[in-house]
Amino acid sequence: MASQQPIVEAPAAGPPKIALKLTPAGHKKQQEDPTFIAELINRAENGRSDFVPNVNPLIPEENRPAHLFSRIAAAATSDPTADLPNFDVWYEVALEGQSRLSRLETETATTAQTPADGGDYSLPKETLELIHKLHRLEEVESVHALQAGPPPAVNPSDDPRSVNQGYLDAAPAGINARYAWGFPGGDGLGVNIVDMEQGWKLDHEDLQAAGITLISGYNVAYYSHGTAVLGEMFQVDNAIGGVGIVPKAKGRVISQHRSTGYNTAAAILDAVSNMAFGDILLLEAQENDPVGGQYYWPVSVADANFDAIRLASALGITVIEAACNGGYDLDAYVNLSGKYIFNRSSPDYKESGATMVGASSSAAPHYRLWYSNHGSRVDVYAWGENIDTTFTDDNSGTNNSYTDYFSGTSGASPIIVGAAAAVQGIANATLGYKFSPLQLRQILTTNGTPSSTPSTDRIGVMPNLRAIIDGRFINLAPDLYIRDYPADNGRVPSSGTVSNSPDIIIRQTPVPNPQALFGSGSGNENNTSLSQPILAGRDHSIYIRLLNRGGSAAQNAKVTVYHAPAATLITPNLWTLIGTVTLPSAVPTGRVLTVSPRLAWPASKVPNVGPGGYSFVAVATTDNDPAPVLPGTFPAFVEFVSRNNNVAWKSFNVVNPPPGGAGVSRLPVGIAGAFDAPRRFAVRGVGSLPVGSEVRLEVPGDLARRLGVVTPLGVEEKGVVVLPLHPFGRGEIGEGILPVGSVSRCELVVKVPGEGVKGEGQWEYEIVQEWEGVEVGRVTWRFEGGDKEDVQ
Numbered sequence: 001m002a003s004q005q006p007i008v009e010a011p012a013a014g015p016p017k018i019a020l021k022l023t024p025a026g027h028k029k030q031q032e033d034p035t036f037i038a039e040l041i042n043r044a045e046n047g048r049s050d051f052v053p054n055v056n057p058l059i060p061e062e063n064r065p066a067h068l069f070s071r072i073a074a075a076a077t078s079d080p081t082a083d084l085p086n087f088d089v090w091y092e093v094a095l096e097g098q099s100r101l102s103r104l105e106t107e108t109a110t111t112a113q114t115p116a117d118g119g120d121y122s123l124p125k126e127t128l129e130l131i132h133k134l135h136r137l138e139e140v141e142s143v144h145a146l147q148a149g150p151p152p153a154v155n156p157s158d159d160p161r162s163v164n165q166g167y168l169d170a171a172p173a174g175i176n177a178r179y180a181w182g183f184p185g186g187d188g189l190g191v192n193i194v195d196m197e198q199g200w201k202l203d204h205e206d207l208q209a210a211g212i213t214l215i216s217g218y219n220v221a222y223y224s225h226g227t228a229v230l231g232e233m234f235q236v237d238n239a240i241g242g243v244g245i246v247p248k249a250k251g252r253v254i255s256q257h258r259s260t261g262y263n264t265a266a267a268i269l270d271a272v273s274n275m276a277f278g279d280i281l282l283l284e285a286q287e288n289d290p291v292g293g294q295y296y297w298p299v300s301v302a303d304a305n306f307d308a309i310r311l312a313s314a315l316g317i318t319v320i321e322a323a324c325n326g327g328y329d330l331d332a333y334v335n336l337s338g339k340y341i342f343n344r345s346s347p348d349y350k351e352s353g354a355t356m357v358g359a360s361s362s363a364a365p366h367y368r369l370w371y372s373n374h375g376s377r378v379d380v381y382a383w384g385e386n387i388d389t390t391f392t393d394d395n396s397g398t399n400n401s402y403t404d405y406f407s408g409t410s411g412a413s414p415i416i417v418g419a420a421a422a423v424q425g426i427a428n429a430t431l432g433y434k435f436s437p438l439q440l441r442q443i444l445t446t447n448g449t450p451s452s453t454p455s456t457d458r459i460g461v462m463p464n465l466r467a468i469i470d471g472r473f474i475n476l477a478p479d480l481y482i483r484d485y486p487a488d489n490g491r492v493p494s495s496g497t498v499s500n501s502p503d504i505i506i507r508q509t510p511v512p513n514p515q516a517l518f519g520s521g522s523g524n525e526n527n528t529s530l531s532q533p534i535l536a537g538r539d540h541s542i543y544i545r546l547l548n549r550g551g552s553a554a555q556n557a558k559v560t561v562y563h564a565p566a567a568t569l570i571t572p573n574l575w576t577l578i579g580t581v582t583l584p585s586a587v588p589t590g591r592v593l594t595v596s597p598r599l600a601w602p603a604s605k606v607p608n609v610g611p612g613g614y615s616f617v618a619v620a621t622t623d624n625d626p627a628p629v630l631p632g633t634f635p636a637f638v639e640f641v642s643r644n645n646n647v648a649w650k651s652f653n654v655v656n657p658p659p660g661g662a663g664v665s666r667l668p669v670g671i672a673g674a675f676d677a678p679r680r681f682a683v684r685g686v687g688s689l690p691v692g693s694e695v696r697l698e699v700p701g702d703l704a705r706r707l708g709v710v711t712p713l714g715v716e717e718k719g720v721v722v723l724p725l726h727p728f729g730r731g732e733i734g735e736g737i738l739p740v741g742s743v744s745r746c747e748l749v750v751k752v753p754g755e756g757v758k759g760e761g762q763w764e765y766e767i768v769q770e771w772e773g774v775e776v777g778r779v780t781w782r783f784e785g786g787d788k789e790d791v792q
Helices: 024-032 036-044 066-074 100-108 125-135 223-234 264-273 303-314 409-430 437-444 465-470 514-518 634-643 701-706
Strands: 017-022 054-057 090-094 140-145 192-197 250-255 280-283 318-322 355-360 380-383 387-391 401-406 504-507 540-548 558-565 576-582 599-601 614-621 647-650 652-655 665-672 679-688 694-700 715-717 720-725 728-738 743-751 763-771 774-783
Touching (some): 036 090, 036 125, 192 223, 223 401, 250 264, 264 280, 318 437, 355 409, 514 540, 540 614, 576 599, 634 647, 652 665, 679 694, 701 743, 743 763, 743 774
Parallel strands (some): 192 250
Antiparallel strands (some): 504 540, 558 576, 665 743, 679 728
């Protein structure tokens, strides 16, 4: 009987709550006047608020252990000058009182969040509106709801231009943003981004709801450029336009046009004063070279700009700097002091801490575009052409235009910002901290997609978000596995036996509560005797146990089960599908042994092959840990067996020998060749039977000769060689080349003394097949007395 997903109780109705982070100036005002937050809310509601909120610290003193602060500090270990977050500026605000907002949300709290209504945990409209209004106030740095529910997700299917945004796709085509959206924070939630340039169309139809605000400076020039840059990052996840790489990130802009004139360094410093550790600053600008006066150089070519960037990096702000579009070799650049400041192999190299971005072709394999600056200083690249994003006309200021040809390092850099923000958002949501600039740069450049010709392109790698999320820095992907043997910890390649999984359980009748009987805490976690003998002509029940050694719960886990005749080598051409079972809830992290619901194996599908004549294969899959692709060659199959922990095999049969030692057990077994070519195999027997047992293997004469079995060692009768085997210890059966696709039907004949199976111990016999010294399969029979107590 399938276990049922527990019913979730709807939360008790009550006032909604929000978490509110004030700027230092806002925090100071709240300290001076405890009604300041109430005034902020009243201002956000345009004077319609009629209540005094209940304000408390978001993190009470009793919930501020020292280790929390040490985790935050760990994010800045690479730079001792980094600012640390200040939790004093975070507040919990309960929206109590008889306001319009509080009344409406109290009324909807019990209807919008009940499983009976489809499990809708979406934020009520009134709370969302208040959050957006508060987020735009200059005294507010961050705000979000305190409401339980599933993690946010991006739904690009209703954004009509999303199909054109190939830079969102999986590597090697893009950065794999669509994969990142499946994780908390992968859509940029909790991350602040500032774009520095000269102009934008902030009320564009696919940007307006993002609430992007101007920090300072004048919005006066190149509106189409800025609008296109913002669209790559922030296009709203709605039913128009495209979708940004990180649509839930908080975006702001700052202009180089200051009250005193055009000043890039001043703009960077003002941006820094409005940012915090873990934020991202995008520099969409180019500079004149002080030596020759040419344009199209990275802004850090000017010392004042470099100093401003270095300060930003020291304070924990990740700076993404366009390499720019001059086609220059940055390694060859020499400044006014005669130093190679961009050449990482030179002692003159100056490290600003920024991540520098080059431009590539949109088609893979990606080659450097001719105009992209390049050299050892360039860390990463992204598309520099055919970029689909928002647009506007610099003259008419249209707010509903789009382009599919935005280009340059200006187009590549927002893609890298999106990747960086996805990493920071996921780290913040799952690890509890954000990475420092140098840590983040290392992450973005690890296991990325190389360019077509790295030695001449010299633009670094394109970040691969899947590799980052699944890799050592975040390790967030689930890692679902089925054990090959009781001590299997899921590591690959597998180093133990195969074909003896304790987690494929076959029962003659359904189990009322399989989790309680077979799962964690049952006492049967490592019991390899949970299966019962298979009887032809009757229904059976199959249960699969799974574990998860990854960094997040395995959602929508499914297991597909196959049966095959008992054979030493069970290749896919021998599999017959039984069915697929879906787990009703996620498989948690922490290696909690989780049992599937019942998978029915109806009597009509159970072949009559006699006792001990069955093998099974189970293949598990989940959203972010898919099942592997079946191999096309036998060497690939060997890798498939050892390197995929979500595939398990069970050629393990429980046998009840005739009582009293009056007869023998005749057990069918196949010895198979490879499915792709004739190959050499070794076959051996391994016994652990009681003293007095007798074992022989009956094999076709042709197979015996192929395995090099000398006839005097075995008696041949009517084309069958009867080969005596030792009942305990290891014994070689033979070695030779087996034909492609062959399955030689043999019988293992075992006689166990009448009292032997009643003693202590596990009485087993196994036939093992090896290829090039590697075990590729085995069949195991366990002999138990008929009066042995079964697991109930």
